[in-house]
Amino acid sequence: MDVYLPIANLAVNGLVIVLLGALTGLLSGLFGVGGGFLTTPLLIFYGVPPTVAAASAASQVTGASVSGAFAHARRGGIDYQIGGVMVVGGVVGTGIGAVLFNLLSALGQIDVAINILYVVVLGSVGIIMAREAVPQVFSGRLARFGKPPSKRRHHPLVASLPLRWRFYRSGLYISPLAPLLLGVAVGVLTMLMGIGGGFLLVPAMLFILGMSAQVVVGTSLFQILFVTMATTMMHALTTRAVDVVLAALLLVGSVSGAQVGTRFASNARPEVLRLVLAGLVLAVAARMAVGLTFRPDEIFTVVPL
């Protein structure tokens, strides 16, 4: 089934894109991440221009997080207070991201910068996840030892920030600057990399902010939902690279894939899931690292003058 993408200016096989969306949707259902970190590189690999890939993947992540966010909202799993602060930070972050995007384009290093970001962000997050998941998976299988779950506490740096607010649902008394800055960071990455940032946000909220686990996933989905919406708007206004046809195809796949993934997730051991996710994240990082250090896919790049 050939579909012509009006903004990307090329014909693609619609089924391939729907399947690609389904694959990332499956991941989002399984792991509670948006799957943007996989969509964007796969689209680029398929031949979609990088900017269009990043811009359209953002709207796919929106679609993937909507139903999850609603489900968590019904269960009371969203801390709107801290989520709101993070969304404000995230919107500011997408603005900063857009400025950085233009700056790096002018310098002629945008593709290199995105590549480095992928390797650094995915590489470090993947290693952290793997280091955490490996002992859990194997200790469960051998004997049930290993360190007891550490007491929830926010990072000392967070405690040193001025101005404290009480966040009741998260059970926190911290400075709103901490979630704000976290939101800004994720917003920048969303704009530049076309990712939702869920795989980054969840551990950060747990281990840096020290939020209570019941509201972490819901609040992160809430933040991702609004930040990817802002990203889509920002791309529509600045890079003009949002391809609705591409986004619609990805959405068809991902929203159905997400539902399947959710079924699977309830039957699987969470630590195994985390290990698989860590492997995937590291694989994408490794693939990007090859292009950066060993041999790039393209020596020459063309940009309009």
Add this chain to the structure above:
Amino acid sequence: MIVPGRILLRFLTGLSILSVAAAAREPILVPEISQHEVVVRQGFTGADLLLYGAILEPDGTRVGTGRAYDIVVVLKGPLEAITLREKRKKLGMWVNAESTSFRSAPAFYALASSRPVSQIVDAKTAAIYELGLEWLQLSPIGAIDPQQQDQFATGLVEKRVASGLYRQDESAVTISEGVLYQARIALPSSVTTGNYTAETFAIDDGRVVASATSEVEVVKRGFERAVELFSIQQAFWYGLAAVALSVFMGWSAGRLFASR
């Protein structure tokens, strides 16, 4: 976009052809294209253009046996000003290093000929008429040394050949009975919209003895054009529509699956 030197050269050669034609007149070249308009809309996967026509002796008779004109067909897309960047390894990483700008890189270039171009014309004639990928007049901007320029030009050609935007097929023209010629040129789905020119050259004994130009327009139509216009003219509402679409699809899928 227009290089005065090139025009002048063409003009001069044109004059020389005219003066020759006074003695032995031009052969008659009647070119045609299967379609003068390529419409890009849903389901467009590229187009196959058939460039065909007839070649006759100046007096209107068939080309005699034992001698034949060579036919070269060039289809060229709109000229674009581009910057080309080259990656170099620095500190163990491939980063964009050198760059150069070209004022007139064709978005599409396809050459079809009946024999290898190097056997039909000499280098000078090939350069004048831009017959072949190595003779593209890219008009580099700024002073950089010729060797580096060549390297960039080769890089651009290789890149575009790989994506199907540039090609040179030196056996694509078939001439039947010495009269009818035809060549098939494929446009990939990623073609740029705009005006394309198809030039047909009849070449005899290394000289271009007749040439004719016709136009092909590649246009985006219907829904695709509407989407493109919407995204440019009403960027805000376009973005909002994309957001609404994704929220609606995510929400309705959640509803649909939950109710089962």
